[in-house]
Every structure is written in structure tokens, then in C-alpha cells.
Amino acid sequence: MKTKLLGAISAIALLAACSHNPPANTGGAGGMANTNSGPSTGSVVPGSQEDLVANVGDRVFYELNSSTLTDAGQATLSKQADWLAKYPNVSIQIAGNCDDRGTEEFNLALGQRRANAAKDFLQAKGVSSSRITTISYGKDRPTALGDDEQAWSQNRNAITSVKSGPGV
Amino acid sequence: MKPIDDARRVETAFFRRGFLAGAAGLLATPALAQAPLAAPGTPGGQPIIDVPGAQRNPIPIAITGLSGSPGGVDVGGVVSADLARCGLFRPLGEAGFAADAATTPNFQNWRASGAHALVTGQVTGTDPLRVEFRLWDVLQGTQIQGTAYTTTAANWRRIAHIVADVVYERLVGEKGYFDTRIVYVAASGRRGSQSKRLAIMDQDSANNRILTDGSWLVLTPRFNPVRDQIAFMSYANNRPRVYLFDLGTGRQTTFGEFEGMSFAPRFSPDGGSCILSVTRGGGSDIFVVDAATHAARRLTSSGSIDTSPCYSPDGSQIVFNSDRGGDQQLYIMGAGGGGARRISYGHGRYATPVWSPRGDLIAFTRLSGGTFAIGVMAPDGSGERILSESFSVEGPTFAPNGRVLMFCRETQAHDSSGSGYSARLVSIDITGFNERQVPTGSDASDPAWSPLNA
Numbered sequence: 001m002k003t004k005l006l007g008a009i010s011a012i013a014l015l016a017a018c019s020h021n022p023p024a025n026t027g028g029a030g031g032m033a034n035t036n037s038g039p040s041t042g043s044v045v046p047g048s049q050e051d052l053v054a055n056v057g058d059r060v061f062y063e064l065n066s067s068t069l070t071d072a073g074q075a076t077l078s079k080q081a082d083w084l085a086k087y088p089n090v091s092i093q094i095a096g097n098c099d100d101r102g103t104e105e106f107n108l109a110l111g112q113r114r115a116n117a118a119k120d121f122l123q124a125k126g127v128s129s130s131r132i133t134t135i136s137y138g139k140d141r142p143t144a145l146g147d148d149e150q151a152w153s154q155n156r157n158a159i160t161s162v163k164s165g166p167g168v
Numbered sequence: 169m170k171p172i173d174d175a176r177r178v179e180t181a182f183f184r185r186g187f188l189a190g191a192a193g194l195l196a197t198p199a200l201a202q203a204p205l206a207a208p209g210t211p212g213g214q215p216i217i218d219v220p221g222a223q224r225n226p227i228p229i230a231i232t233g234l235s236g237s238p239g240g241v242d243v244g245g246v247v248s249a250d251l252a253r254c255g256l257f258r259p260l261g262e263a264g265f266a267a268d269a270a271t272t273p274n275f276q277n278w279r280a281s282g283a284h285a286l287v288t289g290q291v292t293g294t295d296p297l298r299v300e301f302r303l304w305d306v307l308q309g310t311q312i313q314g315t316a317y318t319t320t321a322a323n324w325r326r327i328a329h330i331v332a333d334v335v336y337e338r339l340v341g342e343k344g345y346f347d348t349r350i351v352y353v354a355a356s357g358r359r360g361s362q363s364k365r366l367a368i369m370d371q372d373s374a375n376n377r378i379l380t381d382g383s384w385l386v387l388t389p390r391f392n393p394v395r396d397q398i399a400f401m402s403y404a405n406n407r408p409r410v411y412l413f414d415l416g417t418g419r420q421t422t423f424g425e426f427e428g429m430s431f432a433p434r435f436s437p438d439g440g441s442c443i444l445s446v447t448r449g450g451g452s453d454i455f456v457v458d459a460a461t462h463a464a465r466r467l468t469s470s471g472s473i474d475t476s477p478c479y480s481p482d483g484s485q486i487v488f489n490s491d492r493g494g495d496q497q498l499y500i501m502g503a504g505g506g507g508a509r510r511i512s513y514g515h516g517r518y519a520t521p522v523w524s525p526r527g528d529l530i531a532f533t534r535l536s537g538g539t540f541a542i543g544v545m546a547p548d549g550s551g552e553r554i555l556s557e558s559f560s561v562e563g564p565t566f567a568p569n570g571r572v573l574m575f576c577r578e579t580q581a582h583d584s585s586g587s588g589y590s591a592r593l594v595s596i597d598i599t600g601f602n603e604r605q606v607p608t609g610s611d612a613s614d615p616a617w618s619p620l621n622a
Binding site: 065067100101102103104105106108109110112113116117135136137138140141142143144145146147150151 | 358359360364385387388401406408428429431432445447449450451452473475476489491495496519520533535559560562563578580581582583584585586589613614
């Protein structure tokens with residue numbers, strides 16, 4: 001008969017091991033501002049996120065599986081470029097997002113491609129690349145929570161958020 | 169009974185001389201030689217059961233003597249649940265069976281019970297705990313295997329899984345997969361702002377533990393095949409990158425230095441390197457990163473999205489998905505890069521390829537006609553079979569024996585607030601047989617199956 005002695009298997013130290021601080025307001029997580037929830041312009045700080053949302057538009061939308069800017073998207077980004085020219089101390093993050101009708105890893109890349117397309121457009125309109133960072137959340141930060149075409153079309157986007165400047 | 173006495177003597181020697189598990193094999197042969205009844209019923213690990221037949225009519229197996237123990241641990245219950253879950257066995261309840269551990273079983277009685285195979289044994293001690301078991305072919309009236317294990321009480325479930333793996337291997341003729349773990353992403357909170365944490369559990373959902381604190385989004389954990397380590401993606405400090413998580417210490421470290429986002433890590437079969445994707449402009453390239461030095465080398469630069477790379481089990485090839493041809497399809501290239509050729513030609517987009525540890529299949533996610541499917545194909549792209557199809561299934565991972573896949577299934581939200589949405593882990597045999605949900609305490613995604621525990 002075979003006998004086998006299993007040594008004590010080292011207890012796994014499964015501590016919460018993040019060595020970083022808890023997140024402050026990370027911003028730009030795709031849901032921090034809704035296009036249709038802008039406050040009245042009276043109280044909006046010029047050059048702030050609220051200003052961007054209320055008076056310019058903070059996001060552009062993409063077709064299924066595409067990172068090509070639509071005419072509407074180009075119009076919104078043109079307005080963003082003008083607005084950024086007006087507030088030269090503002091720097092922004094562009095977050096690329098996808099609907100969940102794709103796979104995780106591919107969507108991470110597709111979200112980055114969308115953010116990049118928006119960034120490239122702003123640069124072409126004269127916004128310095130040093131003022132723009134990009135990030136992709138793939139399909140992990142949907143703004144619309146349903147599972148229908150209307151929700152998916154809202155979640156295929158690139159969202160601009162103010163990272164530094166007035167009101168930040 | 170004589171063989172048991174022999175085993176006890178051998179084990180005592182182990183304790184006294186401080187032998188470790190690795191030394192067991194040295195004494196196994198003499199021990200067997202002293203135990204004439206231990207002669208295997210079938211020579212050389214030949215399978216006793218026919219898998220397709222067992223899928224139709226699971227093998228009735230009785231498990232007795234392993235459920236009562238001084239420490240109250242139910243080894244028999246865990247063995248029984250493992251064997252039942254794999255779909256090839258039908259464990260008979262212990263009720264009505266006399267304990268039959270100490271002597272050669274009364275095969276006539278066991279035949280009358282309907283059992284084809286029989287596991288007898290006993291659990292003694294509390295800490296350390298000793299489990300001895302014998303596997304018998306009831307129809308032939310022969311012993312197939314007899315083994316005793318000793319370990320600390322905290323490991324008792326592992327011993328049960330090891331016993332189940334032995335039963336599986338001796339009867340099915342291929343390695344088992346019960347002494348394994350699953351790492352996955354556990355999600356909590358409202359859809360859209362879910363907190364996601366790395367979690368790890370045994371393959372039977374026991375010993376579930378949360379590894380990260382949820383401060384940052386984490387995705388796609390994968391086991392290092394040779395070290396107790398996980399590669400995964402974290403948004404720590406809003407810099408999405410591939411990290412390593414050391415299961416022994418809980419330490420997280422970055423893996424490789426890239427200007428762009430790094431993601432989609434997967435280790436080589438020898439653990440010596442890890443392949444991953446890095447964004448560059450609008451595309452994503454595949455890199456190989458040395459596990460020791462973190463030196464990186466680019467393997468693709470198509471300008472398209474090349475991601476979800478996975479090595480062949482011999483490490484010589486890499487399968488990945490790319491939209492270089494217009495839409496997302498599967499490609500295979502040499503491990504050094506170059507010469508990529510498309511292998512997926514069915515209807516739809518193909519993603520998340522994973523190579524079977526047996527080498528004979530590539531499992532994938534297929535997106536077509538508004539539904540997602542999990543399927544397998546041969547590495548040359550032939551013989552595509554869909555195993556499971558629904559609103560959303562994604563990301564298959566192979567059990568180490570290549571017999572079972574696990575993946576994530578999401579149910580569709582039924583309103584604009586996301587109610588009705590859920591994400592669950594599901595396992596299925598590579599033939600499409602025995603699909604079942606894997607219990608997790610919360611929404612779960614991104615499963616990765618460990619190798620057999622060392």
C-alpha cells in the first residue's frame with residue numbers, strides 16, 4: 001500500500017493587499033456626469049466639468065464595433081476644442097467605453113481606440129497633447145444599465161472629464 | 169487486515185524519519201509488494217469506464233467509511249460531491265451500507281446494492297489527520313488502489329479532492345481535476361458602479377477568499393502554472409496595467425513597464441514568461457515578458473487590435489484574436505512572433521481563444537447574430553462545435569486535464585435600471601455534457617482554472 005505524507009501546506013496570507021490609498025474621487029469613470037443633468041448655467045463655474053457638460057457636451061458616441069467619429073461626434077469635439085482654447089489651464093481625461101456586446105479584453109483595446117480617436121481629433125484642432133490623457137474602461141463602466149440597443153448605443157462612447165482647471 | 173497494517177508501518181517510518189511527500193514513491197513498491205490484495209484490478213492505468221457510456225449512465229459508486237471522523241470532517245461527502253459533479257459517477261448514499269473498511273468487502277452484497285465501484289476507508293486522528301482509502305472494482309472483486317494520506321486538519325478538503333482525483337484517474341484513465349482552484353473576479357454593488365475584487369476558491373466553491381480590497385477595478389486573473397502567483401489587470405492609481413499577485417504574501421507588483429495600457433496576461437506553460445497586450449495608438453500589440461527579468465519583446469505590430477494571447481501547451485505557438493482582417497478572428501503564430509494565420513472561418517466574430525492542456529482543442533467565445541457562444545475547434549480551425557449559447561457567455565478556461573471548461577454567463581437586464589442582470593460561473597464538459605452553474609457568493613466573472621495543486 002502506498003502511503004503519502006502531505007506536508008503542511010503554507011497558509012495563504014490572503015490579506016487585502018492593495019498598497020495604495022483608497023481612491024479619492026477618481027473622476028472620469030464614465031458615470032460622473034450625465035449629459036442631461038447639467039445644472040442651470042447661472043451657477044456653473046466657467047471652465048468646469050459642469051460647464052463642459054451643460055454648454056459643450058462631454059461625450060461622443062460610436063457605432064457598433066467602430067471607433068470612427070460620427071458627424072455629430074466631430075461637431076461635439078470641435079466645440080470641446082474651442083472650449084479648451086478658451087480655458088488653457090484645463091487639462092482633460094478622455095475615457096473610452098464600449099457596450100457589453102463584446103469580449104472583455106477586446107473591448108479594453110476598442111475603448112482605448114475610441115479614446116484615442118477623440119484625442120487625435122482634439123489635437124488636430126490645436127489642443128496640446130500634454131493636456132489630454134486617455135484611459136479605457138472597456139465594458140466595465142456602462143452609463144446606461146439596461147441591455148437593449150438604446151443602452152448599448154449610449155455606452156459606446158468617449159467621455160471627456162476635466163482633470164485640472166477651474167472648479168477641480 | 170494485512171495491507172492496512174503494512175501501510176501503517178510505512179507511514180510510521182515516514183513520520184519518524186521525516187520524509188516528505190516526494191519520498192513516498194520510493195517506498196510504494198515494497199509496500200505494495202507486501203500487500204498481495206493490493207494488486208491492481210487493471211494493469212497500467214487502463215481506463216475501466218467508457219466516458220461516453222458513463223455520460224449516458226453514470227457509474228454507480230459507493231463511498232463508505234470516510235464520513236465519520238474524530239474531527240467531524242466529512243471526507244466522504246467531498247469525494248462524493250466531486251465525483252457526482254463531474255457527471256461520470258452516481259454516488260450511492262451511505263445509508264444502508266454497513267461500514268466495510270476493515271476487511272475485504274463482501275462483493276456479493278455490494279453487487280446487490282448496484283454499485284460497480286466501491287471506495288472504503290477510514291479517517292483517524294484530528295490533527296494531523298489520517299485518511300486511508302481503497303478503491304475496489306465490485307464487479308471483478310479486486311482492489312484497484314489503496315493509499316493512506318496524512319496531513320494537517322486544515323487541509324482535509326484537499327485530501328478528499330486528492331482521493332477523488334485518484335478514483336477518477338484509475339476509473340476514467342485520465343488525470344482528475346478536483347484538487348484545483350479557481351481564481352475569478354467577484355463583483356458587488358449596482359451595475360455600472362460595481363466594486364470588483366479578485367477572489368479564489370477551490371474548484372468545488374469551498375474556501376472562497378477575497379484577495380483585493382475593491383479600491384480599484386481588477387480584471388482577468390490568470391494562474392502562474394508553476395508558482396503560487398496570479399497575473400491580473402488592475403486600474404490601481406488609474407493606470408490600468410498588468411500586475412502580479414503573490415498568493416503566499418499577498419503582495420502586488422507591477423509586471424513590465426509600458427507606455428500604453430497593458431492587459432490580457434497569460435503565462436507560458438513553463439511559467440518562464442507571460443504574454444500580454446499593450447496599447448499603441450489605436451491598436452494593441454502582443455508582447456512577451458520574461459517572468460524573472462521583466463524584459464519585454466514585441467511579437468506583433470499590425471496596428472490592429474491583437475489581444476487575448478494564449479500559448480499552446482508545448483509553448484511553441486500562440487493563438488490570439490485580432491481584427492487585422494476587418495473583424496475579430498482567431499489567429500495562430502509561432503511563439504517568436506510572425507507568420508500569423510487565421511484559423512476561424514465560421515459565422516461571426518471569434519474571441520478569447522484558450523488552448524487545451526491536451527493540445528487538441530482551442531476553446532473560444534463566438535459572437536454572432538446577437539448571441540454569444542462558447543465553443544471548441546481543432547488548432548487548424550476544423551471541427552468547430554458550439555457547447556453553450558446564450559445572451560452572454562464569455563471567456564472559457566480549461567481544467568488541467570482538458571476535459572472541462574468554465575466560463576462566465578451573464579443574464580440580460582430586463583429594464584433600464586439593470587435589474588435582472590447577473591453574472592455567474594458555469595462549467596461544462598468539452599462534449600457539451602453536464603453544464604452546471606458554479607456557486608459563488610456574488611456576481612462572478614473572468615474565471616481561470618489552476619493547474620493541479622502541488
